[in-house]
Amino acid sequence: MVTGVDLDLAQVRAFVLAAEELHFGHAAEELSISQQALSKRIARLESVLGRRLLDRGGQGVRLTEAGRRFLEPARQALAAADRAVAAVLGTHRPLRIDVWGHLYAPMRTLALVAGGEPRPELGHGRDLPSVSTALLRGDIDAAFGRVHAPLPAGLRYRLVRLEPVDAVLSAGHPLARAAAIRPAQLRDSLLWAPGPLHRLDFLHRFADSFGIGARAEGANLGLEHFLADLAADPRRFSLLPADVPLPAGPAVRTVPLVEPTPLYAWSLLWRSGADHPLLDTLIGAFVREAERSRWLEYDPARDWLPESDPAGRLRSGPAPPTGGGPSPT
Amino acid sequence: MVTGVDLDLAQVRAFVLAAEELHFGHAAEELSISQQALSKRIARLESVLGRRLLDRGGQGVRLTEAGRRFLEPARQALAAADRAVAAVLGTHRPLRIDVWGHLYAPMRTLALVAGGEPRPELGHGRDLPSVSTALLRGDIDAAFGRVHAPLPAGLRYRLVRLEPVDAVLSAGHPLARAAAIRPAQLRDSLLWAPGPLHRLDFLHRFADSFGIGARAEGANLGLEHFLADLAADPRRFSLLPADVPLPAGPAVRTVPLVEPTPLYAWSLLWRSGADHPLLDTLIGAFVREAERSRWLEYDPARDWLPESDPAGRLRSGPAPPTGGGPSPT
DNA sequence: CAGCGCGACAACCATCGGTTGTCGCCTATG
């Protein structure tokens, strides 16, 4: 099925530009060559193909029927070759990705899934509003964290992981030795929030949903301080995603939450219409990993998601998750 | 995003072949050029890209990391260019399509739907087994007819039309003047088969399904003889698709069958993995026409299909109708 | 008619892309 002709794409490029401009001089200018050089390129291409592609005459330059048939496939060939060159030169600018939304940012998971050439530049965002601003301004290409209402217009997201959340307790807490804890059992405990609770959507809604009235706030000084603050009071508990690797030490314990298990919903977020060539690759990599690792398993009878999460009302929000959103199984 | 480099695809071709063979001499042979010429092509490509694509040494030729990244996109660029050349030269070989399965082969319908450049070559197949052999041998590219069990492995099909079947009767038949006939009314008639009935799957199953015990066979000498044989005995009837244009004459009549209406299921059949560039175009054209003309309307309460048809058990046969099969509405 | 714009032809020169002949390197074998 190979026709035996391997084109010189410089000639194809000349033809495509001339066909678009219908003026040899302008096309030559775009290529920074002389009109005569461009004319020669086209003549040679026509000779190789054995077909007249452009009619030249008093009324100007016009496409022939053969030229018309060739134009779109020629564009595609040029595009494919551009992709090939980009692939070998690795000339894509690295993706800039910010992670936000919890004390523990799963940078390792992100790096593993998003790894490839060129390696993405990973950074930290403070919260959804600031990350959204950075996306819309073009300071970053994508973000990774928990998307909740309200989501600004102009952004798109895709839910990629529903991670179980554990309770993390002071070692002196009455439930510290339990094999598992039902959220309802925490009703009389003190919820410890590393920062203003009204700004920590997940914790806030967890407390509201399960009737946890006692709440205290501290400053967010990182995971170590957070754990130390928990250990300081045997009534305190808080929440962390299950995969967090905790430092060794008996001062705090993590216990799985069940009936229901709260899930932390990690999503990829990007600007609508963003055209970085590697963005689709990143999204695809996460989609594949989500399937492979069964990250999107969800059973409403077993699990809990806050109402503000993508599984809820965000479906009819200002930026509908076209091609995204959860698929509860 | 244009990188400013327009490749000479002769160089790319040389690289791809060398990468596949990992031997410059063999690759050169395939291109009918000298090893030195091939070596030069690759060296020039490497110079243009500024990357070493192949390592040459005592252990033979090996791909570099850059070469690995380039190989698949390079293949795609070559394929895209081949398509461009084929588009301008119109060098696709015409599709060869055989029609089989009934006295009346709907060549006009086929030609209308499949029409395009280059025009397909239409031929006649005898029955499903012989057509299957021709497909698997590569003698034809596609076939059009009624697919029924058993279907040989290595073939794929797509149902494209469910055509109502009429009764065709001798003019002297007691039901010849009826506006419509229920199959059950034909129980005491004589089914006329143009050929061995056990070889005519549709007729055979119709007779079994509706309890038509009286059957007679003749030779298949074409439509004219068939009609003449019917006219010769007032008890005789047979079946024809409703769209058959009958010659003028009062010797036979066609009457619609209802309650249920038998449907003749026309499908496209092709070899799995067939790579003729126009095959997808053909399939697409039929899919579009089927939608446009509502060819796939089917109501199990109103219509009848033999058990051996794609709507039935063929779904779990040796060649599952991936991407095909009926969608009863 | 003259002037202008446009693409092609001509002459020139550097580069490309093929050939044949030869060389350098590596591996296997006796």
Place this chain on the structure above:
DNA sequence: CATAGGCGACAACCGATGGTTGTCGCGCTG
């Protein structure tokens, strides 16, 4: 160890390609 064979690169040669500048032929307009 020496020798033979295989493989890809270098060298020299020559025709083709692909760019340049200068010029020509054609069509259109005022």
